[in-house]
Amino acid sequence: MNHPQKxxxxxxxxxxxxxxxxxxxxxxxxxxxATLAMRYVLKALxxxxxLCIPACCWSxxxxxxxxxxxxxxxxxxxxxxxxISAAGLKAGLEMVGDHETQVVAWAGDGGTFDIGIQAxxxxxxxxxxxxxxxxxxxxxMNTGIQRSSATPFGAWTTTTPVKHYKNxxxxxxxxxxxxxxxxxVATANISYPEDLYRKVLKAKxxxxxxxxxxxxxxxxxxxxxxxxxxxxxxxxxxxCIFPLFEVEEGSTWKINIKPREKKPVEEYLMRQGRFRHxxxxxxxxxxxxxxxxxxxxxxxxETSPL
Amino acid sequence: MRxxxxxxxxxxxxxxxSRVQVVAAYPITxxxxxxxxxxxxxxxxxxxxxxxxxxxxxxxxxxCLGASLAGARTFTATSAQGLALMHELLHWASxxxxxxxxxxxxxxxxxxxxxxxxxxxxxxQRDTGWMQFYCGSNQEVLDSVIQAFKVAEKxxxxxxxxxxxxxxxxxxxxxxxxxxxxxxxFLPPFQPKFRLTPDEPHAFGGLTSPEHYFELRYKLQKxxxxxxxxxxxxxxxxxxxxxxxxxxVDPYKCDxxxxxxxxxxxxxxxxxxxxxxxxxxxxxxxxxxxxxxxPFPFEKVQSILSHAKKVAVIDRNISYGHHGIFYQEVxxxxxxxxxxxxxxxxxGLGGRDITLNTFQKIIEETQRNETPPERISWIGVxx
Numbered sequence: 044m045n046h047p048q049k050x051x052x053x054x055x056x057x058x059x060x061x062x063x064x065x066x067x068x069x070x071x072x073x074x075x076x077a078t079l080a081m082r083y084v085l086k087a088l089x090x091x092x093x094l095c096i097p098a099c100c101w102s103x104x105x106x107x108x109x110x111x112x113x114x115x116x117x118x119x120x121x122x123x124x125x126x127i128s129a130a131g132l133k134a135g136l137e138m139v140g141d142h143e144t145q146v147v148a149w150a151g152d153g154g155t156f157d158i159g160i161q162a163x164x165x166x167x168x169x170x171x172x173x174x175x176x177x178x179x180x181x182x183x184m185n186t187g188i189q190r191s192s193a194t195p196f197g198a199w200t201t202t203t204p205v206k207h208y209k210n211x212x213x214x215x216x217x218x219x220x221x222x223x224x225x226x227x228v229a230t231a232n233i234s235y236p237e238d239l240y241r242k243v244l245k246a247k248x249x250x251x252x253x254x255x256x257x258x259x260x261x262x263x264x265x266x267x268x269x270x271x272x273x274x275x276x277x278x279x280x281x282x283c284i285f286p287l288f289e290v291e292e293g294s295t296w297k298i299n300i301k302p303r304e305k306k307p308v309e310e311y312l313m314r315q316g317r318f319r320h321x322x323x324x325x326x327x328x329x330x331x332x333x334x335x336x337x338x339x340x341x342x343x344x345e346t347s348p349l
Numbered sequence: 350m351r352x353x354x355x356x357x358x359x360x361x362x363x364x365x366x367s368r369v370q371v372v373a374a375y376p377i378t379x380x381x382x383x384x385x386x387x388x389x390x391x392x393x394x395x396x397x398x399x400x401x402x403x404x405x406x407x408x409x410x411x412x413c414l415g416a417s418l419a420g421a422r423t424f425t426a427t428s429a430q431g432l433a434l435m436h437e438l439l440h441w442a443s444x445x446x447x448x449x450x451x452x453x454x455x456x457x458x459x460x461x462x463x464x465x466x467x468x469x470x471x472x473x474q475r476d477t478g479w480m481q482f483y484c485g486s487n488q489e490v491l492d493s494v495i496q497a498f499k500v501a502e503k504x505x506x507x508x509x510x511x512x513x514x515x516x517x518x519x520x521x522x523x524x525x526x527x528x529x530x531x532x533x534x535f536l537p538p539f540q541p542k543f544r545l546t547p548d549e550p551h552a553f554g555g556l557t558s559p560e561h562y563f564e565l566r567y568k569l570q571k572x573x574x575x576x577x578x579x580x581x582x583x584x585x586x587x588x589x590x591x592x593x594x595x596x597x598v599d600p601y602k603c604d605x606x607x608x609x610x611x612x613x614x615x616x617x618x619x620x621x622x623x624x625x626x627x628x629x630x631x632x633x634x635x636x637x638x639x640x641x642x643x644p645f646p647f648e649k650v651q652s653i654l655s656h657a658k659k660v661a662v663i664d665r666n667i668s669y670g671h672h673g674i675f676y677q678e679v680x681x682x683x684x685x686x687x688x689x690x691x692x693x694x695x696x697g698l699g700g701r702d703i704t705l706n707t708f709q710k711i712i713e714e715t716q717r718n719e720t721p722p723e724r725i726s727w728i729g730v731x732x
Contacts, residue, residue, distance in 0.1 A: 091547045095415065108561055111552040116545045118418055119554035121441055124411035127403060131373060131415025131423075132545065134399040138370035138421040144547055162411065165404030 058237045060086050069112035071104045074269025076259030076276065077178040078104060079233040081113070081149070084176060084257075087243035090114055092145045093136070095129040097159065098122040099151035100185045100261075101178070125150040126163040130171035145174060145247060152179040152193030156214050167223035170251040174243075177216070177254070180261035188264040195284075196332065197325055198317045200264070205320040212332060217256055217290070224293035225252040230286065232258040234276025238287060238299055245289075258285045266316020278311040283337040288344075296343040308333055354524040356517040357382035359487040360426060360452040360510065362524075363494025365396045366532040367450075370421040370539075373401040373412035375431060378464045379514045380454045383426040406431035410438035410449070417447040418553060420544035422498065426452035428514065429470040430459060436474065439507075443478025443569060445554055448501035448508070448539075450494060451479075455614065455665075456514045457699040465700020466514035468614070468666035472642075472674045478569055480508040480576060481642040483613040485599065487522040489640075492595055496583050499536050503579060504572045514700065516615045527591055535590055576644040597646035599638040600653055602628065606635025608715050609657040611679055613639045616663060616703050623708030634712060639675065647682050654679070655687035661715045663708075665697040672725055692721045696728035 064085035071078040077100050085092065092115045096102050102119055106112050120128035129148035136144050148166075150159055155177040163175060182200045183189040190200040192214040203209040220228045226249050231239040239257065246253040258279055260272045267275060279285035280300055287299040308330045312318040321329075343349065354362065360383045364372070372391070374384040390396035399416075403409045406427050413423040427435065432453050442449050453471050457463035471481060482497060484490045490512055497508035512518055545553060557565065581596050588594040601621050603609055612620045617638030627634045637653055639646065654660050660683075664673025671677060676693035683691065692715050697703040710728050 090550075093545060093547060103556060105552060105555060107556040107558055108552070111550070111555070113552075114550055116547055116550040117552040117555070118415060118545055119552065119556075120415070121411060121437055124408065124438070127373075127401075127408040127411045128415040130401060131371065131412030132419050133415075134371045134373075134401060134412070135416030135419025135421035135423070136546075138399060138416070139419055139544075141419075141546065161404060162408045165408055168404075169402065171401070 059083070059240055062086060064090060064114040066112050068106065068110070069104050070106060071100070072263045074260070074262040074272040075100070075104070076233045076261060076272055077101060077151070077180060080176070080178045080257045080259050083233070083236050083239050084243050085113070085115065087240050088145050088147065088247060091143055092147060093118070093132060095120050095125050095132060095146065095148045097125040097150050097154045098185070099154050100180070101149060101151070103185060122154055123158040124162055125154055125159050126166040126173065126175055129173040129175070130166050133172055148173055148175045150177055151185070152177060152181060153183045153191040156192040156216050164223065167220060167225050167252045167254070170225060172250055172252070174246050174253045174255065176257060178257045178259040180259045180264060181213070182264050184261050184264040197321050197329055199320060200317070208320065220254045221290040221293045225254060226250070226292055227253040228290040229254070230256045230258070230288055232276045232280055232285065232287060234273045235280065235287060235300070242289065264317070267314060271314055275311070275314060278306065278314070281306045282308050282311045282333065284308060284311055284333055286337065286340055288340060294348040296340070296347045296349070298340060298344050305337070350526050352524055352526050353521050354487055355382060355519055355521050356487045356490055356512050357454070357519065358386050359490040359524050360494060360512070361386035361390065362526050363491040364424040365390050366527065366529060367424070367495050367498045367536055368422065368538070369396070369398050369424040371399050371401065371413065371416035371423045372425065373403050373409045373416070373423070374425045375403050375406045375409050375427070377406070377428045377431040379456060379518045380426050380428040380431070380452070383452055406434045407438065410435040410442065413449045414438060414441055414445060414447050417449050418445065418545045420539065420541050422539040423449050424451070425449065426454070428454040429456035432470050432474060433458065436477070439474055439477035439479060442507040444565070446505035446569070448498070448505055450497050450501060450508050450510065452494070452510045452512070454512055454514050454518045463699045464514065466516060466665070467698045467700065471509060471511050472666050474509070475643060475674070478506065478573070479643065480506055482508065482510050483640055483642060484510060484512045484517065485615055485617045485638060487517065487520070487524045488593065489595060490517070491524055491526065492587065492591070492593055495532055495536055496587055496595060499583050500576065500579050502539050502541070504576055505542070506569070506572060506576065511614070513615045531590060535587060573644050577646055577648070580641060595640065597641045598649045598653065599640055601636040601638070603635035603637055603653050603656070605633055607633040607658040608712060609635045609637050609654055609660050610708065610711065611637050611639060611654070611660060611662040611675060613642070613675060614665070616665060616697070619703055619705065620663070620708060623705055623712065626705060627712055632712070632716070642678065645678060645682065650679060650682045651686045654683060655689060657689055659692065659715050660689050661692040661694060661711055663694050663696060663711060665703070667695055667698070690720045692726065693724070694726050694728050701729055
């Protein structure tokens with residue numbers, strides 16, 4: 044006799060650990076990318092992790108005092124201090140005999156690209172031994188969708204209204220961090236959890252400053268459907284708007300996913316309320332810029348080590 | 350061991366003897382020697398500490414907070430603009446109940462750029478929930494650091510050790526540098542009630558609703574109210590071991606004084622010279638040096654000043670639109686307790702010298718008038 048049930052079980056293969064360090068009861072919006080980012084990162088880092096979270100969505104998502112939805116300790120730190128709070132915490136832990144705990148600065152794009160960039164640059168220049176994760180939802184979402192320097196060209200926010208939509212490109216934070224020659228810079232995406240997991244695991248085994256930039260859709264701020272979050276993450280990579288790559292020691296660039304056929308940016312943009320006002324000309328400009336950046340990235344990889 | 354030390358190095362030795370574990374600092378004149386010596390001590394392994402050479406004072410304090418939360422003893426030093434840049438995080442330290450000790454060299458605030466002393470930098474931080482110790486000598490600087498750690502760690506309240514730019518920071522004096530062994534006996538390792546560790550995962554400083562926030566601040570004030578007695582007690586314990594006494598205030602010939610000069614910082618020692626000078630002429634003058642501004646030593650100030658016929662408060666600072674800050678503090682402490690007239694003098698802003706001559710004018714004006722002739726009396730200003 045056949046045993047069809049047993050056969051079925053054998054087909055099931057897990058690509059991520061079952062352990063959960065994040066629990067229900069958190070305060071995120073439906074379809075929040077930042078929440079998935081935390082869940083996957085903690086799966087890779089495990090319980091001996093400490094987080095420094097500045098003002099950002101996650102300072103609310105975790106839950107109000109005295110609650111927390113995470114199994115790891117958190118230092119809620121000042122807005123512009125994620126990186127250095129983490130470096131200070133790491134130094135303190137080492138001085139009291141804990142050399143094992145991974146200290147992670149966990150900040151949004153505003154806390155990273157804008158107000159936190161000074162302290163982050165200081166930490167990176169000294170190569171302090173922390174992991175810095177930026178979950179990027181491309182605007183100040185916690186305060187109600189104001190533009191940041193991570194907001195892409197063309198996007199609507201409450202401070203870049205449709206008539207004056209953002210007319211400057213997104214700041215190239217990855218290149219800025221790579222220019223500090225830190226051991227590891229990587230982009231990741233919640234729609235590619237295995238790639239994300241692998242990168243965090245890799246970062247975990249490196250000493251020094253490690254920077255992981257995670258693409259994290261925000262249905263509330265992007266005016267998208269919560270059920271589209273994963274789809275958007277896929278499209279961001281397939282259109283080359285948010286490529287997945289790694290940079291080691293600031294010199295070796297490696298692209299992780301190269302779409303066989305680049306999808307047109309329009310497909311990505313038109314799913315989002317924040318881009319719906321864009322004219323064909325504006326979309327063409329965005330396409331051009333995305334193509335240029337992709338070509339440059341290919342060149343970086345080709346000519347590595349730079 | 351007796352050494353000839355500048356005020357800044359007295360701070361470094363105080364930190365070293367306190368066995369600080371994490372130092373994070375950024376250079377600013379006139380603080381630089383504090384951290385230069387500490388970084389040398391770390392490099393030479395005389396001091397087992399991590400020195401984080403940050404890119405700003407804001408980050409210096411942030412690093413101290415992270416390290417303190419992990420349970421490490423932390424120290425930093427700054428001055429003027431640097432302290433102002435730290436302002437946000439000074440609240441974070443006291444609100445987070447992290448007993449960091451900070452050395453601040455009193456320097457006038459820009460603009461115009463000034464590197465010389467006055468107290469507006471530290472007094473602008475009066476309400477941040479830090480204890481403030483104003484020092485009068487290099488020995489006091491060293492001793493204050495060690496005692497401040499002891500008090501701060503018991504109460505979980507941060508402390509600021511304050512010294513005048515140049516007139517103390519760069520002035521060399523003979524300082525007794527006590528034996529490490531003896532200091533260890535006085536100051537045990539930092540053992541916080543709570544610290545951040547994955548072994549006991551807590552979230553520190555998260556969103557606090559109106560249901561809880563009020564009580565946290567109430568508790569901070571209640572613990573601050575315990576500080577005056579603890580500072581006195583710690584001072585006595587220190588005296589038993591080291592033979593030197595430090596308290597909330599430092600009175601000089603106040604018992605029979607008719608005029609008491611109220612001062613802070615190095616001005617107190619100039620005032621003593623004036624006190625002796627005028628006593629020789631038969632005028633009963635005394636000096637009350639306020640060493641601790643926060644917590645305010647209400648009882649000491651009330652009991653000492655209410656015996657006098659007149660009180661003259663000398664401020665090297667100003668709260669624009671009001672008066673000198675020590676003047677406000679002293680008046681508010683005396684209100685309802687004593688009707689002694691309080692004269693307010695502002696002098697020495699931006700490092701203009703305060704000399705015997707300055708006190709001569711202050712004493713003469715106080716003597717001449719029954720009550721203060723003007724709300725603010727400016728001494729030595731070119732009007």
